[in-house]
Structure formats: C-alpha cells, structure tokens
Amino acid sequence: KAGVTQTPRYLIKTRGQQVTLSCSPISGHRSVSWYQQTPGQGLQFLFEYFSETQRNKGNFPGRFSGRQFSNSRSEMNVSTLELGDSALYLCASSQDRATYEQYFGPGTRLTVT
C-alpha cells in the first residue's frame, strides 16, 4: 500500500504571498490531519478533515485554511504569508477514529523570505 504523499516537498515563497500544499492519504483512509513543525513551537495541530468536513481545528489564525475532496485528498492554504510561517508542514492520515494510529507523510518544507 502506498504511503501518505505530500507535494511539493520544498517550497520558497515571499512574505505576503499565498501557498497551497497538497496531501494524498493512504488508500481507504478517510481522515486527514495537518500539523506544523517548527524548532520553537514543536509539532502543533492545525486541523483535521473527515468526509470533506473539518472536524477539529487548532489554535491558528484564519490565514490557515484547508479542505478535503471526495477522494479524501486534502489541501491546506496559507494566505498572506509571514516569516513565522516557515516550517515543515506534515500531513497524516488515519482510518477514522482516534483509536487508529496516524500515518505521516514526508512533509512540505516551506520557507518564507
């Protein structure tokens, strides 16, 4: 079974721009979660989608948004980029409930200059 894939793997953007990151979950997995990883804050939960609906959201500003498509693929968007948005963005998929472990993709490294 193919793992979680994320595209692109690396991205460089300028302050003020917007960016869209993509995540394809493991086949059959319906839940997709996004996390931001930075040296200072560690791993922080952004949001989780299940069946195209956002089920849970972390404590991030409204510039961070996401969506999920009918095939469970997910995208996250960050508008008006700030230097502090530079991070590794990780996507994870799971079958459904919290009892199931989450499988992580390799991440997208976003650098904002």
Add this chain to the structure above:
Amino acid sequence: AQSVTQLGSHVSVSEGALVLLRCNYSSSVPPYLFWYVQYPNQGLQLLLKYTSAATLVKGINGFEAEFKKSETSFHLTKPSAHMSDAAEYFCAVSPNSGYSTLTFGKGTMLLVSP
C-alpha cells in the same frame, strides 16, 4: 486539556547501552498514547501505541513502552542501542474517543556514540 512532557531534549547513549526516553502525560481520563520517531528530513514513523489493552507495548525496531497510570507515564525503552537509532523521538497523546488529534511532546533527540 491534554498535554505531554518529555524529560530531556537530548539523551546520549553508547552503542549497546540501554535507551530510556521519558514521557509523562496529563489527562483527565486515560488517553491513547503513541511514540513516533523522526529521522532527518523525513516525516514521523509510528514506533508503538497504547490503546488501553496490554500496559506493556512492544513496537518496531526492538522498542517497547510501559503505560503506568499511577505515574501518568509512558516511557520508551530499548535494551541495546544501535547507531541507526539516532533520531528524534516524540511522545503523543490522543483522546480515547472522538477526533483524531495528536498532542505532541517537544521531542527528545537520541544521540548514539560508538
């Protein structure tokens, strides 16, 4: 709210020595607990999980962890370290019902010397 504390941002061991990485959680009810490993420039790989079955959990690569409710701990151990174990390790907690949200500790970097 749930939280996770990992004691020691860096742990150094010699090859062949015991590995012990500490994790304590805070939760009003017993949660689900996980250990993940992250190698440089990679995502997180699940090592093992506790979901209220056996309190001693065995994972991949020879790692195991014991859930101790009285101590609210879920420490990760491995009897004999290998050079390939050098990586960053994260303890995470999830509610035992509801949504798939992981709360992570700050991570512990394991350094293995020959």
